[in-house]
Amino acid sequence: MITESFINSCFKLLLNKNSIVKRSKGLYRDVMEILLFSETRETYEIPLMVKNKMNCLKKILSLLSEGKSIDSVIDSITYSEKFREFIDFMDTKINEDARDEDFQDIVGQIRLRQKVSNLFRNYDELNNVLESIKDGSFEALDDLVEDYEVTIKKLYANMMESNRDVSIQAAASLDLTKDNYDPVMEMIIRKYKSTNKTSSGFEFLDKNVFYGGYEPSRLYVWAGGSGAGKSTMLNNTIILSANSLGTHELKEVQTVDDIEKVYIYVSLENTIEESLMRTYQPLFNVRTTEFLEQVAASGQTVEKRIKDHLWTHGATIVMKYFPAMSLSCVDLMGIVDEVISEYGKEKIAGLYVDYIDLLKTDTRYDLYRIELGHITLGLKTLAVQYNIPVITGTQLTRDVYKITESKDLNIAQMSESIKKVEHADFVAMLAKDRNIEGLVHGMVGKNRSGKSNMSLTFKVDFERFKFLDVGEGKAAGSDGDAEKKSSSQKFFAGTGIMEA
Numbered sequence: 001m002i003t004e005s006f007i008n009s010c011f012k013l014l015l016n017k018n019s020i021v022k023r024s025k026g027l028y029r030d031v032m033e034i035l036l037f038s039e040t041r042e043t044y045e046i047p048l049m050v051k052n053k054m055n056c057l058k059k060i061l062s063l064l065s066e067g068k069s070i071d072s073v074i075d076s077i078t079y080s081e082k083f084r085e086f087i088d089f090m091d092t093k094i095n096e097d098a099r100d101e102d103f104q105d106i107v108g109q110i111r112l113r114q115k116v117s118n119l120f121r122n123y124d125e126l127n128n129v130l131e132s133i134k135d136g137s138f139e140a141l142d143d144l145v146e147d148y149e150v151t152i153k154k155l156y157a158n159m160m161e162s163n164r165d166v167s168i169q170a171a172a173s174l175d176l177t178k179d180n181y182d183p184v185m186e187m188i189i190r191k192y193k194s195t196n197k198t199s200s201g202f203e204f205l206d207k208n209v210f211y212g213g214y215e216p217s218r219l220y221v222w223a224g225g226s227g228a229g230k231s232t233m234l235n236n237t238i239i240l241s242a243n244s245l246g247t248h249e250l251k252e253v254q255t256v257d258d259i260e261k262v263y264i265y266v267s268l269e270n271t272i273e274e275s276l277m278r279t280y281q282p283l284f285n286v287r288t289t290e291f292l293e294q295v296a297a298s299g300q301t302v303e304k305r306i307k308d309h310l311w312t313h314g315a316t317i318v319m320k321y322f323p324a325m326s327l328s329c330v331d332l333m334g335i336v337d338e339v340i341s342e343y344g345k346e347k348i349a350g351l352y353v354d355y356i357d358l359l360k361t362d363t364r365y366d367l368y369r370i371e372l373g374h375i376t377l378g379l380k381t382l383a384v385q386y387n388i389p390v391i392t393g394t395q396l397t398r399d400v401y402k403i404t405e406s407k408d409l410n411i412a413q414m415s416e417s418i419k420k421v422e423h424a425d426f427v428a429m430l431a432k433d434r435n436i437e438g439l440v441h442g443m444v445g446k447n448r449s450g451k452s453n454m455s456l457t458f459k460v461d462f463e464r465f466k467f468l469d470v471g472e473g474k475a476a477g478s479d480g481d482a483e484k485k486s487s488s489q490k491f492f493a494g495t496g497i498m499e500a
Contacts, residue, residue, distance in 0.1 A: 002038040004050045006113075009106045010057055011093045015070055021103050022183060028065045030110055032058065037117040056083040070094070122154045153330045153362050190216070190387070198261075198349045198389055201240020204470050210426075211450050213241075214350055214389035218449065219380040219423065221356070222393045223414060224430035225400040229440055229460055229467065230393035231270060233430065234352045235278050236467045237391065238263045241349065242315035250311055256342070260314035261349040264339055266332065268358035272321045279317065280306060282466035315349075324358040329378030332359075336386055348388050353379065355393035356420060373419025380423045394420055396429060403431035406455035406473035409443035421446060428456070438462065441473060 010031055013019060021027070035058055046054070056077070063073045074090060077083050129147050131137070138144040174184060190196060197213035200206055206213050214220055224230045245261060267275055281291055284305065294302055310316055318339050322331075336351060353359070356379070361371045383390040395415040403409060409429040411421055421427050427446040433439040442456030455473030460466065 002035065002046065002050075002054065004047075004053070006109060007050065007053055007057055008093075009109060011060075011090060012096060012098065013103060013106045013110075014057075014060060014064065015074075015090060015094045016096060016098060016103075017094055018098055019103055021107060022179070023064070025065055028061045030114060032061045032065075034110065034113045034117060035061075037120070052083075053086060053089075056086050059083070122151060125151045126155065150362070153328070156330055156334065199241045199244045201237045201244060202467070202470050204472075208472070209444060209447065209450050209454060209456075214391060215425075215449055216387045216389060217384045218389055218425035219376070219383050220389060220391045220426040221376075221420065221424045222391070222428055222430060223396050223420075224393070225396050225398075225432070228396075228400070228430040228432045229458070229462070230430065231267070231354050232278065232282075232460070232462075232465045233467060234354050234391060234393060235265070235275070235465065236282060238265060238317055238352055239279060239283055242310065242313050242317070245313045245315055247312050248314055250308060254311045258311065258314060259316050259343060259347060261316075262339060262343045262347045263315065263317045263349050263352065264320075264336060265317055265352045265354070266320045266322070266327070266335060267354040268322050268324045268327060269354050270321070272319055275319050275321065278465045279319075281464045282461075283309065285464060285466070287463045316343075325360045327358075328360050328362045329375060329382055330362055332379075333382060333385070336382070336388075340386075345386070348386065350389040350391055351382070351386075353390065353392040355395075357395050357415070369419070373423065376420045376423040380425075396431070400429070400431045401434075403441055404434060406441040406443050406457065409441060409445070411445040425449065430458075442470075443473070 013021060014023065014028075014031075035054060059077065060073055063076065064070070068076070074087075074094070077090075078087055129144075129151050132144065132147075138147075174181070192215065197210075197215055199213040200210060222230050222233050242261065242263065248258070251258070265275065270278065277288065277291055280286070280302065281288065286294070291302075320335060332351065332353065336348070340348065356372065356375055359375045361374050361378075379390050379392060396413045397415045399413050400409070409431055411418075411427065411429075413429060414421055414427070424446065425448040426444070428442055428444045431441045433441060438460050440458040440460050442458060444450075444452050444454040444456065446452055447454075456470055457473040458470050459468040461468055
């Protein structure tokens, strides 16, 4: 894995005055890890000259990591007899003419070797599993399958870890007077450009809460008690977002190329048939009994209506159901990769997971709250890795069932683990009104890209699993049943929904 050519390339990347790559501690760490890994894994004897040059490179990396300048590093090494033979070589690398493409190619070589080292991290475990299959030394099939699954997931997680690392040419630090801003500007454009955002489907939320919609690389959490509409919110944001894409004329033959956006919906609560029902009902404004009648009359007609609607908007929804506690964040990465292989990475609008508390960790912890924290961090990492928004739900404590207005909702009602709040970019709480049917109170408790501490009020037709509207809730500190009654009458005016 280590060749003299690669080592020479690293000298150029680290020392050349024309290098376009941001030289940071992250870069020094990555190269050092590759060198150390090779020393323990290479199966052939490294020539003495190459080994000495590699030791010189390791010393340079160590000094650069301490914050020393390139000039001071070279000056320091010059006084050493051990590396004196490389002084002229290093001088040529400092002044060598090179194109931008040359530096990008070196970065590519480093990334490739990082992936190889990650692949070998669990090589011994994988080899043990394969050997036990070959010679039949496993004790039981259950043990064999479990060991195999755990090992494969670790291998996949290691590969994802390599991909998750922030690109080494991006700015981990920035000197505002000396550095080139281009990598940072590119990151800002990619993250905040309006065309890269996914609409929540609600104009009020996009304009007043999210400033345009769900942003790539962010984790959004809708929290609520049972029956507050967490699953319905996730489902509705997909449907309404797809509807906002515009319309296209249907063709005789539709292809994957006609799909502009793909919404990945993974449920660990509602089965596929339930998810399909909860998509069809709000989409075509029908109750459950009406849906069942239409299916009985012609299931093919129901199928055609859904497909024609999605084709018209250039969208599709990939639905997946898994039993509770059977899926981890690594498994979710596999699902996203599967969809990407079918439609392409740029078409993924977002991953919608119903919901955090039903996922599992690949590593067991003594406390459930710690597991939930790691799961939430895994979802955040997934969002960053794939540069897509991840939208999910979670439970609130039993106190939520006492809520009568938005101002009573707060972050402290998050069940089990406050880490769910810490790792998320957005958290909003939902609570069903105890007295008024179809009224759901909301509160934005955390929002890294938009307004927080904002009260919301939702109109919901639970018979059709449909959020009808959303507006700003009653301001904190306003009291009185008469005011509440007047406010709710105004809110429901014209919706056709009667108050309880």
